[in-house]
Amino acid sequence: MWVLMAIIFGMSIITCLHALKYSKYNSKLPKGSMGFPILGETNHFFAPNPSFDVSPFIKHRVFKYGPIFKTSLVGKPLIISTDPDLNYLIFEQEETLFECWYPETFKKIFGDQFFGSLHGFMHKYLKNMIVNAFGIECLKSMVFEVEAAAITRLRRWASCEVVELKDEIANMILDLTANKLISYDPENSPENLRENFVAFIQGLVSFPLDIPGTAYHKCLRGRKRVMRMLENMLEERQQNPRKQNVDFFDFVLQELQKDGTPLTKEIALDLIFLLLFASYETTSIALTLAIKFLLDHPHVLSQLTEEHEGILKNRKNKASGITWNEYKSMTFTFKFLNETLRLANIAPGIFRRALRDVEFKGCVCCTYRNYHPSGMGCHGVSSSYPFGSKALC
Template sequence: MLNTVGLCVAGLVVIWISNWIRRWRNPKCDGVLPPGSMGFPLIGETLPLIIPSYSLDLHPFIKKRLRRYGPIFRTNIVGRRAVISADPEFNNFLFQQEGRLVELYYLNTFSKIFVHEGESRTNEFGAVHKYVRRIFLNHFGAERLKGKLLPEIEEVVNKTLRAWSTQASVEIKHAASVMVLDFSAKQIISYDAEKSPESLSDTYTKILKGFMSFPLNIPRTAYNQCLKDQKKTTAMFRDMLKERRASPETNRGDFLDQISRDMDKETFLSEDFIVQLMFGGLFATFESISAVLALAFKLLSEHPADWEEMIAEHETILKNREDPNSSITWDEYKSMTFTLHVINETLRLGSVAPGILRKALKDIPVKGFTIPKGWTIMMVTYSLHLSPSAFNNPLEFNPSRWKDLDSHIISKNFMPFGGGARQCAGAEYSRAFMATFFHVLLTKYRFSLIEVGSIARNPILGFGKGIHIKFSEKT
């Protein structure tokens, strides 16, 4: 009797598990789902997505499925049902549908790190988004660069390269990330790396190690440590905000000053929201500029003729100055045509993130398929950067291609800073920082590459053992 009952219970469990797996593999949809696979229960296809890739080509996970299913396919990432799109027409359409068909979305790992405290409003569209964009442009946009930031960037690059020239060698990605984060933090919170008891660059470096990792929140995992460091950093930002609010007469002219004053005008500016903005804004500059600079060194080391053309361009700028020791101007920055071609070409090949995420606010029809409401959509914009129809020999590093590229092709196929209304407000800041760095480097310093590590996306752009460079001042 007991054996019969046991067999019945076991049978029911098997039936329940089988039905659950069937539902997992065949989600409900009021229409036809895009082709694809949901992977294993619970983890989906997360593991093949985070396996390191060792080239600048599309990640093997994406490339394999594009060949099998076409430019739009379904999957499951970290337990989230998702559609991945490398379709340029559809991606451009989604960028125009912000707040109507889609909204900003983060995977669990990202959201718990960047939206850990309070309710997030970074995915809201309209007044909140416009305010956030405006305040970042006020402190990092073109007008700020013209009026104040360019000479300040030049000063910090001079100081940094002088320090690097005293070292046997420098691992450029990490060293550049410290330079960029310290400077950006100065604009946001008047941070002084030399006087602060806390090293923000060390903290953000540790956070980066857990970023996009599997969200396993148990002791000694990268994700667990990531959350601890996030909590520590946001607590520090919260204390700074409270101090500014308690002393409104203090005027440092930074991002925190402006946003703390605006709390009395804008009802959506909660303490949690401001802390989240500062934390996320710093992370955005910390990783992207340093990774692209490091990749530029690697690619240019393989193309010495491009180095020579850049050197000639910057030496010409010096010759045309009335005072060779004067600070860089906006017009000079804009005249760095070939340098900006190098930066664009590096951005094209070195997309830092694997994709741009959105969440479907309603069922979205696309080319005979339906993306159900609530599903995640990953737009793989860097697939456009590698499209042979837009860029001849797309995996080849060729800055000169930008001399003849049609502006229409660029606008439709080049999106290193996103697209639509949510295009990164720091796009010009990033380009200007890199161009200024190269200007100081090529006019005042010599350098030699000691070690050049291989590409290793995991999934963020990395370089194996790193890119080590020896710097020395010109005499």
């Protein structure tokens, strides 16, 4: 009883201090609720969303407070914007009025070193490195490999009574991309990459409580295992370098050996981990939803089938694999995939932090120096509407 009373008393004091400390800014900030001290409105934000629409958390608060509102998630005060004009301003004034920012929980999950490099020259350097490693020539060579992997999986699924489509597609994508990134062989590797990523993803959207048994703890443990595997592979490659670049790991090693390179071992490992995660989760969601959309819209499936059958009819050798020119000729397929990506809403949001006080439509996005030591940022949510997608900062 005494412990309970002490907790209630302590929370009351924190609430009062919280209100007094921020009172001079509240009149300028957008409408909204900061929820409970420390917890904020985190529980509502993490509630499952069974539809493809904007999450109920966003929709309810937009209806109540308007397109721009304040809140607090996992201990961080944030402003959420669904206003297209403000979102355009944020993208337009990147690194002038706003900068890329992520909560400490994201940094802990994906790597402090990598998130610390998402600014200025280092950001451009990493972007160019990825583009150079996975340019047009690389994509041209991968077309046949992707087709072969898809055919192999489809034949395997055909013999199954039930297929968990999302999981099976994710495994196919992970095997394919992991082979290209790190020459990963699931049959001969001592570490099960899939199991670790499953544990990682299940705790990715959870309350950041690092206690054994929690989803967040399993998430961090999954990341630690993958990172240990990548670090061991890096050390082995450094001891036995290849004469030619076979995968992205070889390209990274080549960059690390250059004089004056800004790339460090820690950033390189975080980057590879993030690329593996991005291919495993986002691509599998998009492909799963693409199949669902085709089932829901038979006329689209019919038109898609007609385009692909036309390509097969024009092929001289019916048994040959897909070519780059055939791939580029799939105009309706590209339109279908772009519409899928618009509706699928794969990236749920972006984060930005105001570099100084920015007034917009009578309210202020406060800087971290004025409002909170850890930052009053702009939290982003991508949404899907019948008239097109908006990036919601």
